[in-house]
Amino acid sequence: MSGRTMHEFSLAEGLARELLRIAREHKASAVREVHVSIGALSGIVRESFSFGFEIIKEHEPMLKESQLHIEVDYPTYRCGQCGYLIERSSVVPAQCPMCNGVEFYP
Incomplete structure (x- = not known):
């Protein structure tokens, strides 16, 4: 193994x-x-x-x-710029739908 x-x-x-x-x-x-x-x-x-x-x-x-x-x-991701939550996603989003931020944290 x-x-x-x-x-x-x-x-x-x-x-x-x-x-x-x-x-x-x-x-x-x-x-x-x-x-x-x-x-x-x-x-x-x-x-x-x-x-x-x-x-x-x-x-x-x-x-x-x-x-x-x-x-x-799957984790919930939070936008590092505006704090918007993206619920239980299998993929880290490319851009925040609210502020277009690109940093996300689980």
């Missing part, structure tokens, strides 16, 4: 540990669905994270049948 994949794998391991802890705490026999939100600017590769989780769940009976759902959470 590359260093990049190892990072996502360790995150998936952490998720699995927490899911198992919560499931046991609630005396559940299995975890059916897992919903995760990953920030678009986090640097986490969705496919690698999902791949890691698939490997881990094969070794954990309580997770074996679980379905992982990943949502990408």
